Amino acid sequence: MFWQQAFAPRESAKKSKALKSDGGIPVALPESVPFTATYASDPDFIRLRLELEKLKLLRGFDELLCLEGLRGVDQLPHQIETVRKVLRYFHGRVLLADEVGLGKTIEAALLLREYVLRGMIKRILILVPSPLTGQWRDELSGKFDLDFDLAASGWNRDHWTQRQRVIASISLAKSRRHFDLCSADPWDLVVVDEAHHCKNRTTRNWQLVNALKRRHIFLLTATPVQNNLIELYNLLTLLEPGHLKTESDFKKNFVTRGNPRDPRNRRVLRDLLSQVMVRNTRSLVNIQLPRRYAQTFAIEAGAEEAQLYRHLDSYLRWRCQPLHAQPGREEDNNSGDAEQAIEESSVLASISEGVVQSSAAHERADRFLPGAGAGKWATLEELWRYPPDDLPLLNRLQINAVLMAAGSHPLALRPALERLGVQDPRVAPLLQLARDLTQSAKETKLLELLKKNQTDKTLVFANFRATLDCLAGLLERHGIRFVLFTGSQSQLEKEMAIDQFRHDVPVMLCSDSGGEGFNLQFCNTLINFDLPWNPMRIEQRIGRVHRIGQTRDVFVFNLCTRGSLEEKILAVLNDKLRMFELVVGEIGSILGNTENGEDFESLVLNLWIKSAGPAELDTAFDDLGDTLVQAQGDYLKTKELDEALFGEDFA
Amino acid sequence: MDQRLKTFAVSLLERNGGLVEWPAYLKSGFAVLPSGTAQLLECPENTEITAESVNSGLTINLASMFLQRTERLFPPDASAICLKIDALYLKKSAMDEPVARAFAFPNTRVKVIGASADRVEYQFWHFAAAIESDEKWEDVISLARNSRTGAMLDLPDPLTNYDAHPTRPDETTPDMTRVMAQAAAAAARRSQAFVQRLEERMDRDMKRLKSYYHALVDDAADHKIRGAADMEKLDARTRAVELELERKTDELRDRYTLRPVLRPVALVRLDAPALRVELNVQRRNAEKRIGVYWNAVTKALEPLACSKCAADSFTVYFDDQLQTLCAQCAKA
Numbered sequence: 001m002f003w004q005q006a007f008a009p010r011e012s013a014k015k016s017k018a019l020k021s022d023g024g025i026p027v028a029l030p031e032s033v034p035f036t037a038t039y040a041s042d043p044d045f046i047r048l049r050l051e052l053e054k055l056k057l058l059r060g061f062d063e064l065l066c067l068e069g070l071r072g073v074d075q076l077p078h079q080i081e082t083v084r085k086v087l088r089y090f091h092g093r094v095l096l097a098d099e100v101g102l103g104k105t106i107e108a109a110l111l112l113r114e115y116v117l118r119g120m121i122k123r124i125l126i127l128v129p130s131p132l133t134g135q136w137r138d139e140l141s142g143k144f145d146l147d148f149d150l151a152a153s154g155w156n157r158d159h160w161t162q163r164q165r166v167i168a169s170i171s172l173a174k175s176r177r178h179f180d181l182c183s184a185d186p187w188d189l190v191v192v193d194e195a196h197h198c199k200n201r202t203t204r205n206w207q208l209v210n211a212l213k214r215r216h217i218f219l220l221t222a223t224p225v226q227n228n229l230i231e232l233y234n235l236l237t238l239l240e241p242g243h244l245k246t247e248s249d250f251k252k253n254f255v256t257r258g259n260p261r262d263p264r265n266r267r268v269l270r271d272l273l274s275q276v277m278v279r280n281t282r283s284l285v286n287i288q289l290p291r292r293y294a295q296t297f298a299i300e301a302g303a304e305e306a307q308l309y310r311h312l313d314s315y316l317r318w319r320c321q322p323l324h325a326q327p328g329r330e331e332d333n334n335s336g337d338a339e340q341a342i343e344e345s346s347v348l349a350s351i352s353e354g355v356v357q358s359s360a361a362h363e364r365a366d367r368f369l370p371g372a373g374a375g376k377w378a379t380l381e382e383l384w385r386y387p388p389d390d391l392p393l394l395n396r397l398q399i400n401a402v403l404m405a406a407g408s409h410p411l412a413l414r415p416a417l418e419r420l421g422v423q424d425p426r427v428a429p430l431l432q433l434a435r436d437l438t439q440s441a442k443e444t445k446l447l448e449l450l451k452k453n454q455t456d457k458t459l460v461f462a463n464f465r466a467t468l469d470c471l472a473g474l475l476e477r478h479g480i481r482f483v484l485f486t487g488s489q490s491q492l493e494k495e496m497a498i499d500q501f502r503h504d505v506p507v508m509l510c511s512d513s514g515g516e517g518f519n520l521q522f523c524n525t526l527i528n529f530d531l532p533w534n535p536m537r538i539e540q541r542i543g544r545v546h547r548i549g550q551t552r553d554v555f556v557f558n559l560c561t562r563g564s565l566e567e568k569i570l571a572v573l574n575d576k577l578r579m580f581e582l583v584v585g586e587i588g589s590i591l592g593n594t595e596n597g598e599d600f601e602s603l604v605l606n607l608w609i610k611s612a613g614p615a616e617l618d619t620a621f622d623d624l625g626d627t628l629v630q631a632q633g634d635y636l637k638t639k640e641l642d643e644a645l646f647g648e649d650f651a
Numbered sequence: 652m653d654q655r656l657k658t659f660a661v662s663l664l665e666r667n668g669g670l671v672e673w674p675a676y677l678k679s680g681f682a683v684l685p686s687g688t689a690q691l692l693e694c695p696e697n698t699e700i701t702a703e704s705v706n707s708g709l710t711i712n713l714a715s716m717f718l719q720r721t722e723r724l725f726p727p728d729a730s731a732i733c734l735k736i737d738a739l740y741l742k743k744s745a746m747d748e749p750v751a752r753a754f755a756f757p758n759t760r761v762k763v764i765g766a767s768a769d770r771v772e773y774q775f776w777h778f779a780a781a782i783e784s785d786e787k788w789e790d791v792i793s794l795a796r797n798s799r800t801g802a803m804l805d806l807p808d809p810l811t812n813y814d815a816h817p818t819r820p821d822e823t824t825p826d827m828t829r830v831m832a833q834a835a836a837a838a839a840r841r842s843q844a845f846v847q848r849l850e851e852r853m854d855r856d857m858k859r860l861k862s863y864y865h866a867l868v869d870d871a872a873d874h875k876i877r878g879a880a881d882m883e884k885l886d887a888r889t890r891a892v893e894l895e896l897e898r899k900t901d902e903l904r905d906r907y908t909l910r911p912v913l914r915p916v917a918l919v920r921l922d923a924p925a926l927r928v929e930l931n932v933q934r935r936n937a938e939k940r941i942g943v944y945w946n947a948v949t950k951a952l953e954p955l956a957c958s959k960c961a962a963d964s965f966t967v968y969f970d971d972q973l974q975t976l977c978a979q980c981a982k983a
Contacts (some may be wrong), residue, residue: 001839002839002909003835003836003838003839003842003911003913004832004835004836004839004912006835007831007832007834007835007913008828008831008832011830015662021846021909022846022850023846023847023849023851023854024850024853024854025784025846025849025850025852025853025904025907025909026905026907026908026909027908027909027910027911028908028909028910028911030911030912031911033914035729035824035825035827035915036728036729036824037728037729037730037731037915037918038726038728038729038731039731039732039733039820039822040730040731040732041732041817041820042732043732043734043810044662044666044819045666045722045730045732046730046731046732046810046917046919047810048659048662048663048666048725049725049730049916050727050777050791050916050917051659052659052663052718052721052722053733053779053791053916053917054791055655055656055659055713055718056789057789057790057791058713058716059713059714059718061790063712063713063714064714064772064860065714065715065716065719067714068710068714068715068716069716076835091785117716117719120783120787138824146948162757186902186905203824206777213898213902213905214902215785215906216903239861240858241860241863242859242862242863242864245862245863245866246870248870249866255681345656423950431823483768488939490664541775561848592680
């Protein structure tokens with residue numbers, strides 16, 4: 001009867017009462033829309049209109065809308081099957097527990113896109129560990145055409161209410177300030193990445209997810225059980241409270257007394273789990289990628305280049321002294337949220353416009369700079385013994401930009417130094433040296449590698465356009481044929497470049513933003529001329545060639561200058577974690593395991609800022625390495641346990 | 652299916668000014684589209700059209716966004732047309748016996764007065780019906796009715812089966828109250844199994860939730876209580892669990908809430924000749940004249956519609972005001 005009542009005229013008294021179906025399901029009253037029609041004179045028009053409505057009905061969940069218009073997503077059969085299964089049988093509440101590297105994130109994004117395209121969801125919240133927020137936003141936007149806002153610490157009630165698609169770090173969402181704000185209004189879908197952080201009911205993580213009002217929820221983790229089966233129980237209670245009854249019932253029925261990791265009544269438990277969990281395994285979906293090998297070359301810089309880096313380091317430390325002198329200030333700088341980024345970019349803009357000037361600095365520079373020449377470094381070092389008095393502090397973005405550029409190539413460093421020079425003329429000698437240096441020691445090694453590997457295709461990555469241009473000149477001078485590939489090229493130019501690389505030239509010079517979405521499996525050698533500080537971006541670079549369809553082993557060569565920050569990062573990632581030999585995706589799980597950890601890039605910058613000099617920095621990197629090795633150890637133990645527990649029963 | 656979608660796509664693109672070359676035996680073809688159409692379909696003006704999924708060009712299959720985008724080529728409201736049949740054969744013999752054979756009037760005395768040629772507007776409605784809930788149900792509800800009597804009829808498709816021609820639009824708004832009631836009744840019948848399945852699921856989930864939270868309270872009560880502090884703790888825990896249960900049951904109800912949609916998408920108004928049979932209806936002291944129609948297309952008498960539920964019937968009751976009632980409403 002609810003249909004007739006729902007569409008009876010508005011003034012009908014029955015409508016004032018809460019409407020329900022015969023079986024007691026609440027009925028939401030439809031909006032009353034007056035009938036209007038557009039009259040046609042051609043019966044075919046009406047026929048087409050009706051045919052459209054009938055064709056729409058033929059589209060069940062077998063026909064996925066989400067696959068059209070994806071950019072750079074390898075659509076693997078097990079992912080598509082999982083999407084269909086979740087839509088059809090799980091009604092949008094599922095624990096996606098695929099093994100690492102099989103694409104849980106892609107499955108979740110496909111599901112999310114399908115629901116969005118079908119108009120079934122609007123308000124979406126994605127909770128992820130802090131280090132992965134940016135990656136989620138970039139992937140959803142770049143590959144799935146879904147734009148999300150990143151929640152920031154400064155968000156108020158209005159932000160949480162009005163933003164329809166939000167990615168938040170779980171540590172931000174559970175904070176005292178945001179817990180109530182983000183759980184106040186209902187969400188159509190909540191996605192929790194690395195959901196094993198919600199394994200414990202007494203934690204705010206679990207309580208936050210439990211408090212969120214939502215219609216659909218996806219929990220993503222490759223390791224639902226880390227220490228004992230109660231963790232699995234807690235996760236599934238978030239999905240469907242009561243599905244495994246109470247904790248004491250669960251223990252009684254499914255946990256071996258004395259061994260909380262050992263399940264009993266496996267068959268019954270498996271049946272219950274299969275109603276709420278999907279787990280694809282590598283052997284089940286038959287995906288085995290070839291091995292990858294990495295070699296790092298730490299190259300001794302020439303005297304002038306080494307001097308440039310040493311003095312740059314001193315100069316930057318001098319300009320940011322108060323950053324590590326005032327711990328409170330540093331905390332502010334760690335938040336990394338959007339507001340801070342805006343603030344910082346406006347500082348950068350004001351600097352580049354020459355608004356911030358320091359007359360005292362100019363005066364002192366006038367006194368010292370005329371003596372520049374053979375003894376210029378002694379003079380400058382003397383100068384830097386003075387505090388930077390009325391100069392504004394360098395902010396994190398500025399320091400980051402300069403250090404990254406220095407790690408790439410002296411030519412990439414020039415623009416960053418020029419920007420600093422607007423504000424502080426004492427940068428001039430550094431800038432002059434960067435200008436004088438037209439070659440980096442890494443170039444020689446690059447040439448050597450390319451000449452050795454003339455038969456195979458080689459992909460050379462560099463972060464900065466200036467570096468790429470310099471490398472282009474270098475290869476030209478040495479008669480090595482190459483093609484350039486950057487994010488700023490048009491689609492057609494990119495396609496032509498790939499085609500040329502495939503058929504004609506042995507080398508492709510590529511920026512980080514290039515290459516995504518193109519099949520480059522015909523190439524199996526990659527050289528990182530410089531190195532992003534974020535391991536996920538390194539993984540993305542390697543992923544261009546080490547992906548489904550690659551049949552040969554992949555070789556990765558990393559170039560860095562001895563003593564540079566990049567060398568230290570590589571020492572942690574390569575020597576300690578053996579990152580380049582890990583299965584695709586594992587580095588994300590290890591970083592994600594440091595739940596309250598920062599973005600790896602910020603972490604590196606913090607270590608640099610906090611340390612007073614190279615020796616202290618080495619110690620800090622050692623400590624970081626130990627922490628990550630510990631996280632890796634935990635991850636491997638958990639992985640082993642989960643493999644033993646779940647086997648291949650949940651695909 | 653592919654062929655049906657292809658035929659639809661080609662007709663639609665051509666109708667919107669496109670030039671389409673897509674031979675039946677090929678998986679893909681080519682189209683040159685006016686810029687406005689290309690913009691609405693989010694494809695280039697000169698575009699490949701194909702049933703295969705591609706990232707450039709226009710993909711036309713059920714798993715593409717093509718159908719969603721084509722909606723933009725239609726006006727957002729219902730599409731309507733007025734058609735007219737100039738002449739049809741009308742029965743000339745006496746109607747007493749046909750009326751007596753077709754109708755039963757259990758609580759009223761009814762007499763045939765006479766019959767005369769008339770014109771009637773027959774309305775052919777098509778509604779997009781849907782229920783959004785934890786799952787989604789969708790259908791197209793089509794119904795044909797006599798706009799005078801409101802009776803629903805089983806008539807052939809007027810767009811293909813009659814010798815009808817388009818005529819000047821009659822833009823008077825039809826009486827929607829009864830139409831909506833009839834469409835809603837049809838949607839209720841069609842969605843019955845879906846709603847029942849949801850009701851069973853909600854019932855199951857609700858029971859599971861309640862039993863889980865009640866068991867939590869029982870678990871807490873099982874602990875030994877030593878003094879007032881323990882008692883207070885237990886009370887606090889019980890209250891907390893009850894609040895949580897309330898919150899979760901609200902969430903569950905919200906998840907299953909039925910959001911019905913009934914949207915007219917097309918209307919064909921057919922002006923056709925019909926034979927009006929005049930009846931005199933007498934019940935107690937009341938007396939009234941009503942008309943029933945002999946349909947010139949089906950060559951049969953049409954039923955009458957119940958004034959309460961709009962159901963059509965040949966067994967017609969009357970209330971004291973001589974309003975028509977179906978058997979069910981008369982009993983009620």
